[in-house]
Amino acid sequence: MSVASQDSGMRQGRVARVFIYLVLLLFGLFYLLPLYVMGVNSFKPLSEITGGGMMALPEVWTVEPWLKAWSTAQIGVEPTGLRPYFWNSISMVVPAVAISTVLGALNGYVLTKWRFRGDTILFGLMLFACFIPFQIVLIPMAAVLGTLGLAGTTAGLVLVHLVYGIGFSTLYFRNYYAVFPTELVRAAQIDGAGFFRIFWRILLPSSGPISVVCIIWQFTNIWNDFLFGASFASGGGAPMTVALNNLVQSSTGVKEYNVHFAGAILAALPTLLVYIVAGRYFVRGLMAGSVKG
Amino acid sequence: MGFLDIDNATKSYGAVEVLHKVDISVEEGEFLVLVGPSGCGKSTLLNMIAGLEEITSGEIRIKDQVMNGVHPSKRNIAMVFQSYALYPNMTVRGNISFGMEMHGIPKAERDRKIGEVAELLQIIPLLDRKPGQLSGGQRQRVAMGRALTRDPDVFLFDEPLSNLDAKLRVDMRTEIKKLHQNLGTTIVYVTHEQIEAMTLSTRIAVMNGGYVQQLGTPKDIYDTPANLFVATFMGSPSMNLLEVEIETAETGLRVSTTNAQGAPLHLTLDNPSDALRQFAGRKAVLGLRPEALTDAEGVDQRSVHIERFENTVSVVEPAGSDTFVTTVLGGKDCIARMRSDTPVSAGAPVTFAANMEKVVFFDPVSEARIP
Structure with missing residues (x-):
């Protein structure tokens, strides 16, 4: 009797499990759909896309759109491709992430191990950086950058992201070191x-996991930022996101969807890479920071 | 002037004073144990000696050098923490060598010292492991090894055994005592375990509520506790305390209480002190350690004054080495420590022998011992 009921219990469990996996698979496919569309269309000649059949695999495989997006596409007025802007982004992201992570770690260290009068208030104030909408600070920030002589430069963008990033990096490290x-x-x-x-x-x-969390967070945020890039960088100094916008939004000539798709993937590639390389530490680090071991 | 002087040391957090004018002078080579319940200020005092907490007022001197405001690393002290505080990212070797490295000791010298200490504490096979791979007892050894390399003037221990299981705790206790006997370094040791305090120390400071209640040798503290707090805190099972009537008798004084049936019971006192005579006709608290209340045969044969009386046993607890017998005196449970083979059973009357030489009295109002 008990054996039979246990048996049927297991069978029920298996049915439920198959059902769950099916649903998960469905959702997975659904989420992967945009990436699929971008992927297949970036390898097609433009005629295949305009001829309809967004979902079809390319009949003729070509890397031409990728090369064009990277080095010869019209960005604004210059036919430079995304390449120079990619390097703009790199030279903005690397120092901004590195400095904000190091400063966040230092802040967390001081706020937990070298407590002083008013430290919690100071920490509370720093958290405002995590809540204040970007739009609010645009004009004061522009004024500050102008005064410092950093308007329109990559160094200016680094400063902006640094100031915004310290709030988050301090939060991470403070909770971890607490x-x-x-x-x-x-x-x-x-x-x-x-x-x-x-x-x-x-x-x-001992800060490996939380550093990874902080770096991933800062990297994706700063790399994907459009507002600050569009506001504080001009022309040739713009980051990748702004350049991608300029590529896609150009109002002259034919819309080269295949080039746009390739450009968009190029712009997303670094963050994707960061997640693949360091992703497994991400969850671990988040847990370590929030729950006492 | 002692080797380590704590002179009127006071600690306040804001307006709250947590340590009140502590005065302790420790001689070179002494093993001082600070013992008390949690929150009594013992760890705070230790941290003040270490320099991890500031001294609000008063002075702490090591070898006649005033230590107020001196950085912990410049005091020539070493500390073993409750959690051992081993650096998790370094090997055992790295942990032991870190302090020497910070003090600029050359590599060859460091390696020699590590070898010495590792041999002393038998941790040579562990040198290349990380603290996470060690058991509690091994971590404890490494923490002591780290402290030993510094040849400190004073060793500070902050409840070093409280994270170990009961058996290991006893072993490590012996080992710490051995270490002290071999090295002869001055030690200040904090614990809340009265048994550790009794077994390890040359002197004990019993603390409560930020005051030192009594400072003395383990024997002083155990036999003549300064007040009711010390009497109950030290010793396990703790001292029997009975409220009794002090009465004048032909030979001097006698105490009057009741037995299990509520009938009057009198115990005579030889040579009562003058202070105790003042209590004639009044109430006092009588203190008697369980081992001073025994069966008639188990009594200390050298005692010159033994009072025997018969009373009903309420509970018998055989503990192997002894048998603890509970009886009611003056309406309160009293524990007697009898030989393990004593034929006693609950509910039956048995003859008790009280070693009156060991009896102490306390003032019921001030709670201080009547000398």
Whole structure:
């Protein structure tokens, strides 16, 4: 009797499981659909797209749209392709991510291990950076950049992203270090290590997961930012996102959808890569930061 | 002047004073244990000696050097933490060498010291492991090894055994005591376990509510507790405390209480002190350790004054080495410690022998011991 009921229980479980997987598969396909469309169409000659059949595989495979998007497409008035703008983005993202992560880690270290009067208020104020809509700061930021002589430069964009990024990176590291045992810091103090030595030798080596979270977060945010790029960078100094917009929105000539698709994938590629390389640390780091081990 | 002087040390957080004018002088080579319930200020005091907490007022001196405001690393102290505080990213070797590295000791010298300490503590096979791969007892050893390499003037231990299981705790206790006997370093040790305090120390400071209640040798503290708090905190099972009537008798004084049936019970006192005579006709709290209340045969033969009386047993708890017998005196449960083979059974009367030399009295109002 009990054996039979257990058996049927297992069978029911298996049916439910198959059903769940089917549903998940369906959703997965649905989410992958746009990527599929972009992918297949970026390898087609334009005539195949305009001839209809967005969903069909290319009859003639070609990398021409990719080459064109990368190096010869018309961006604004110059036929440069996306290449120079890609490097603009890289030279904006790398320093902005690196500096905001390091500063966030330092802030988190000070806010948890070198507490001072008013530290929670200060932290609360820093969190405003996470909540204030970007649009609000556009005009004051423009004024600041102008005063500093950084208007329209990549350095100016780095500064903007840095200021905005520190709020998040501080939040991450503060929460992570809050559960980091303070006794370790005290032991290191007795051992004779100073402020930076403790940070460098004791805390940072244990900060792998949260650093990955912070880097992924900052990288995707800064790379994908359009508003600041469009507002504070001009012409040849624009980041990839702005250039992609200029490529797609150009109002003259034929709309080269295949080139647009290739360009869009090119623009999304770095963030995709970051997720693939570091993604498994992402969830782990988020958990570590939020829940006490 | 001692080796380590704590002179009127006070600690306040804002307006709240948590440690009140603590005065302790520790001689070189002493093993001082700070013991008390949680929140009594013992860890705060230790952190003040270490320099991890500021001293609000008063002074702490090591070797006659005022330590107020001196950085922890410059005090020539070493500390073993409750959680061991081993650096998780470094190997055992790295953990032990870190402090020396920070003090600029050359590599060859460091390696020699690590070898020495590792041999002393038998952790040589563990040197290349990370702390995460060690058991509790091994971590404890590594933490001690790290402290040992510094040749400190004073060793500070902050509840180092409280994270270990019961058996390992006893083993490590012995090991710490051995270490102290071999090295002769001055140690200040914080614990909330009265048994650790008794077994390890040369002197104990019993703390409560930010005050040192009593400072003395383990024997002083155990036999002549300064007040009711110390009497109940130290010793397990704790001291029997009975409210009794002090009465004048032909030979001097006697105490009057009741037995299990509520009938009066008198115990005479030889040579009562003058202070106790003042209590004649009044109430006092009588304190008697369980081992001073035994069966008639198990009593300390060297005692010159033993009072025997018969009383009903309410509970018998055989503990193997002893049998703990509960009886009612003066309306309160009293525990007697009898030989393991004593024939006693619950509900039956048995002859108790009280070693009156070990009896102490407390003032029921001030709670201080009557000398």
